[in-house]
Amino acid sequence: MELPNRVGILHDVLRFFWKFDVNIRRIESRPSKFGKFDFFVDVERTNGSDEDEKDERLENLLTSLEEYGVEKLLILGEKEVNWFPRHISELDMIANRTLDAGSDLEADHPGFYDQNYRKRRQELADFALNHTWNKPIAEIKYTEDEIHCWTSVWDQMEPLWEKFACTPYLRSLELMKEHCNYTRTTIPQQKDISIFLESTTNFHLRPVAGLLTSRDFLNGLAHRTFFCTQYIRHHSKPLYTPEPDVVHELLGHAPMFADTDFCDFSQEIGLASLGASDEDIDKLARCYWFTVEFGLCKEYDPVKGKDKMTAYGAGLLSSFGELEYACRENENSEKPMIVEWDPKRAALQEFPITTYQPLYFLADSLSDAKNKMRKYCEDLPRPFFAQYNYQTQTVFIDRQIKRLDIEPN
Structure with a gap:
């Protein structure tokens, strides 16, 4: 009018x-x-x-x-928007829409010619494919080779966590050792981790058989749900993986989801993705990449009497080579570009997937990262305002809409 x-x-x-x-x-x-x-x-x-x-x-x-x-x-008429899950139960409609799953491997994957490994991958994928939102996560009995991979990564990462991981990560890791059976010789059960996270930050883990589209993955974060793989890298190369696996998920991501600021930050990206255009999904996915996967933040170092650079991104916290590459202070070594955290710049920044990042974004703190991301999301041309109701596990929106039909898998 x-x-x-x-x-x-x-x-x-x-x-x-x-x-x-x-x-x-x-x-x-x-x-x-x-x-x-x-x-x-x-x-x-x-x-x-x-x-x-x-x-x-x-x-x-x-x-x-x-x-x-x-x-x-x-x-x-009602505003038409891209389909998105309104209730947490509707995550069942997107959880199995994987881009790849089970034994489907690229030819350059270390396990491509290992039929036993491919069979095991399919077995673990089936656990995820049969999961629904109201079921407990199935327990996995990991093999000796799989535990060996976990131990190899743990032993490489542990001294680097002490040097370069952010304080919330270190604090949460200690809690998970106490409550979730995190040890160097035991791969913790996702069920135990999810129960612990629900009791601390209201976040959940949900098994997934493979990679999801950016839209589906980010939509899960709106419901404070992290889609989490259960398979593990090939035992012939325990320190290398071309894809996210359970080592990356549980050593890189899971401890950070015990921190409230980080959870709220992740959910901000998720809520902004609901009903968003394809262009804005790409922007939000890049922001996710440069923060949740490869984010850095400042922390005060009382020994040196000044700020130091620490990691909160899972891609760094689960990769000994890249964590040292991003955070070390050796002036004689090759150093990446470090820039101030700016969601507008990150949203347009391209990035490599199979090599170390040439550029990282540094936030003043996790709270600073969250506040800037929230402001960026508020400025996006969103079709509605979305808010999550924890009691009903439902997304509240402030206008009448019509969700388009969900795209076929």
Whole structure:
């Protein structure tokens, strides 16, 4: 509806909504021509005991607005948006839409010619494919070769964590040693980790058989759910993996999800992804990459009396070579570019997947990373405002929408 630009006009018009008991969910204003303003008002059609009464109230409202002199009074249809999960149970509809899964490996994968490894990968994939949102995560009995891989990475990473990992990671890792059976010779069960995270930060792990699209993966974060692989890298190269695996997930990601600031930060990206355009999904995925995967933050070093650079990204915290490459202070060695955390720049920054990153973003703190990301998400042209209700495990949105059909797998 179009209204003149004068004091009190909106208040006068809103009186009609109150008069006919029509609940307003969202108001958006935009400057129009000739000093006027266009107002877009979303209303709930939930008052009254039946549909006839609801329609009558809206008809009376529209008639009164026209009689008052409101110009260009148009009834707009529901906003159509890309499909997204409203309730946590709807994650079942996207969890198995993997880009690859089970024994499907690229020819350059270390386990490509190992039929026993491929069979094991398929077995672990089946656990994930059969999981649903209200089931406990199945326990995995890991083999000696798999535990050896875990131990090899743990032994390489442990001294580097002490030097370069952020304090929230180190604090959470100690809690997980106590509550989730994190040891160098035991691969912890995702069920135990998920139960622990739910009790501390309301985050969940959910098994997945392989890589998801950026949209599906980020949509899970909106529900404070992290899609987590269960397979492990090939035992012939325990310190190398061309893809995320259980070592990367549990040593890199999981401890950070015991930190509230980090969880809130991750969920901000997830909520912004709901119903977003493909272009904005790409931007959010790049922000995720440069933070949750490869983020750095400052921490005060009381020994040196100044700030030092620490890692909170899982791609660093599970890779001994790249963690040292990103954080070491050796002036004689090759050093990457370190820039201040800026979501707008990160959203447009391309990155390599199979080599060390040439550029990292450094935040003043995890809280700083979260606040800047929240501001960036607020400035995106989002189709609605989304908020997560922990009690109902449902996403609340502030306007009437129509979700498009979910794309076929």
